[in-house]
Amino acid sequence: LAKTTQPISMDSYEGQEVNITCSHNNIATNDYITWYQQFPSQGPRFIIQGYKTKVTNEVASLFIPADRKSSTLSLPRVSLSDTAVYYCLVGDRMDTGRRALTFGSGTRLQVQP
Amino acid sequence: DSGVTQTPKHLITATGQRVTLRCSPRSGDLSVYWYQQSLDQGLQFLIQYYNGEERAKGNILERFSAQQFPDLHSELNLSSLELGDSALYFCASSVGLAGGPIGELFFGEGSRLTVL
Numbered sequence: 001l002a003k004t005t006q007p008i009s010m011d012s013y014e015g016q017e018v019n020i021t022c023s024h025n026n027i028a029t030n031d032y033i034t035w036y037q038q039f040p041s042q043g044p045r046f047i048i049q050g051y052k053t054k055v056t057n058e059v060a061s062l063f064i065p066a067d068r069k070s071s072t073l074s075l076p077r078v079s080l081s082d083t084a085v086y087y088c089l090v091g092d093r094m095d096t097g098r099r100a101l102t103f104g105s106g107t108r109l110q111v112q113p
Numbered sequence: 114d115s116g117v118t119q120t121p122k123h124l125i126t127a128t129g130q131r132v133t134l135r136c137s138p139r140s141g142d143l144s145v146y147w148y149q150q151s152l153d154q155g156l157q158f159l160i161q162y163y164n165g166e167e168r169a170k171g172n173i174l175e176r177f178s179a180q181q182f183p184d185l186h187s188e189l190n191l192s193s194l195e196l197g198d199s200a201l202y203f204c205a206s207s208v209g210l211a212g213g214p215i216g217e218l219f220f221g222e223g224s225r226l227t228v229l
Contacts, residue, residue, distance in 0.1 A: 041201070041223070043117075043205070043222055043223055044203075045115075045220070046217045046219075049217060087155070089218075101158055103155055104155065106155050106156075
């Protein structure tokens with residue numbers, strides 16, 4: 001069963017750029033990589049999705065190397081409100097051939113003033 | 114507001130009991146996913162339905178079952194409850210099979226189950 005691996009936690013200060021890397025060695029050819037943000041007692045919220053190279057939206061950038069075995073979420077100039085848990089998500093082919101969606105353990109980002 | 118509605122928001126029950134959690138997906142979304150999140154833990158995938166058909170199973174216990182109805186709402190049934198079943202249960206929906214280009218998941222606010 002494919003898994004994603006992320007750092008358990010990261011600390012940063014307001015105004016800094018934060019990069020969170022996710023390893024997904026067994027990503028399937030057709031799978032996209034999606035990142036979610038979760039605040040305590042809330043459901044995860046979509047941040048960004050990509051397939052390869054680089055994707056940018058108004059809140060983040062996503063860098064995916066050619067082999068797609070990892071991805072890096074980049075948050076520019078973080079603020080206190082970015083303190084949350086960040087998950088990367090890729091499709092996960094189970095033994096039956098059916099696909100499941102497995103979240104990694106997430107990275108707990110703490111932003112300090 | 115994600116457009117995904119989960120009820121009840123909170124539920125307290127005793128060991129050995131059975132509960133049903135309900136999820137209404139966003140209008141037009143065909144896929145429904147159930148996740149379990151225990152205190153300070155990550156999201157554990159339980160099961161996925163697509164247009165009424167079970168598509169994938171994760172770490173779902175035999176005491177748990179789910180279904181998606183013709184109107185696309187879904188129910189998660191938890192029986193013979195144990196203390197360890199206390200958790201937040203999230204439902205998510207997407208337009209199609211997630212992982213592809215239209216696979217963004219929209220999560221509800223969750224149902225917090227406490228088993229005493």
